[in-house]
Amino acid sequence: MCERCNYSELLEKSGLPPTPHRLSVLKTIGNSPAPLDYKAIYRALEEARHPINRVTLYRILDLLVEKGLIERIGSGSRAPCYGSAPNAHHPRHPHFYCSVCGSMECLDPGSLHVDVRAIQEAYPVRIQKVEVRLDGICGHCLTKEGGAHGGESDASRCRERN
Template sequence: MPDTRPSARELIAAHGGRVTRARVAVLEVLGSAHTPLSHEGIASALEEGGETFDRVTLYRTLEWLVEQGIATRIAGSERAWNFELVDRHGHHHAHFHCQRCGRVTCMEEVAPALAGALPPGFSLAQAELVLHGACAECNRS
């Protein structure tokens, strides 16, 4: 099935934003990530791709993406945020944060279960549930 997502440039322009090198690069990193990324993880991925931005530029870029509803913030460890793109159907899933290694894993099946548990007439607009514990890999070691 072909990827029908708009390009980073198209997405930024569709939200009325200035198409900057930082916004395009961060969107591309988030779009290719399979799990939510920390500020540090995003900066590392940018450096691997030959892009470097100062911390303030990166924070402002991430804040703009969150304000526009393009990305979402997930609580991580030590008051650090992790970021991921909002999917086409809205952000309706929970996350598991491993307190040992810091990895954040998407839990797609939790939000539908929560929505099904709502009282009659209620509807779920957004799920922001973060479960904390140890991942399978850390439990094995």
């Protein structure tokens, strides 16, 4: 639970009236410790007794991405995940993606440094956004790999963590 971000204020600052639907989508994503994919967001809203139909949810996600409140985080060939866009309380940070179970984790902002200035000096470009994703096998899947059991059921359980 994030107590520092005022979600209705964030919406208003972006020129979006804080409707109950927009607020609950932004809260669901903002309060999650890890990025969520569409399915996980849909499920979380249902569990919070604030169900939103699929078309409306897609539209709200697109709108929040467009206004820079949330970010679409690429996850290889699977469905993208959504996380809070960096703001005053949340610095930009790298993500870790598990190629076995498809879960995504937020890494410490200081864990990987990208020297934007040096890159801009070396190339004739202006960098507007840095997205760093590290792929590998998450701790949960590594434990499973070493255990006696393996296979499909473990992989789907791991994805449930999202």
